[in-house]
Amino acid sequence: MFGRSCCGYEISICILVFMSDYRAAIISRVQCRIVALDLRSHGETKVKNSEDLSAETMAKDVGNVVEAMYGDLPPPVMLIGHSMGGAIAVHTASANLVPSLLGLCMIDVVEGTAMDALNSMQNFLRGRPKTFKSLENAIEWSVKSGQIRNLESARVSMVGQVKQ
Known part of the structure; x- marks a missing residue:
């Protein structure tokens, strides 16, 4: 291909x-x-x-x-x-x-x-926390901790960083 x-x-x-x-x-x-x-x-x-x-x-x-x-x-x-x-x-x-x-x-x-x-x-x-209660919780943590600077990027990026 x-x-x-x-x-x-x-x-x-x-x-x-x-x-x-x-x-x-x-x-x-x-x-x-x-x-x-x-x-x-x-x-x-x-x-x-x-x-x-x-x-x-x-x-x-x-x-x-x-x-x-x-x-x-x-x-x-x-x-x-x-x-x-x-x-x-x-x-x-x-x-x-x-x-x-x-x-x-x-x-x-x-x-x-x-x-x-x-x-x-x-x-x-x-x-970094070993677990999060939810994906939304992980997204919120990533922005509050400064790992990711904006919420929109966090919503895309964190999906691949946590297991559900």
């Missing part, structure tokens, strides 16, 4: 390395296969060492997902990353972990700041 042409190439898969569901919802209008990764400690993915949030490890995770999905001959890939996801996308490309990489797009990447934030991520996650 191939999508739109880009620079004379057919892009069949876009891998999104974003931290929120609403970004994937916006980009899902593109006519190609979209893979929105659930990075370690950002969703429901279970990994052996969930506290290892290094850029190298998360870049390997991206490469491992592509390999698990497509084996040794993946289709042409456009790798798109936002914020810290942009840094992970760069590390993935730099380490040649996606052999069929056609293009790399970074949106609002803040390499130093985002990578420094990895060190404090575990403290942030420990401060």
Whole structure:
């Protein structure tokens, strides 16, 4: 299943390395296969060492997902990353972990700041409630705690961050 042409190439898969569901919802209008990764400690993915949030490890995770999905001959890939996801996308490309990489797009990447934030991520996650009474309660908490700045974004983003 191939999508739109880009620079004379057919892009069949876009891998999104974003931290929120609403970004994937916006980009899902593109006519190609979209893979929105659930990075370690950002969703429901279970990994052996969930506290290892290094850029190298998360870049390997991206490469491992592509390999698990497509084996040794993946289709042409456009790798798109936002914020810290942009840094992970760069590390993935730099380490040649996606052999069929056609293009790399970074949106609002803040390499130093985002990578420094990895060190404090575990403290942030420990401060987050383990359960919420309801999805609405989780949405309310995300805005009051400052994790998300507006209610509309929280309603889209929190859906993918909590189990019901």
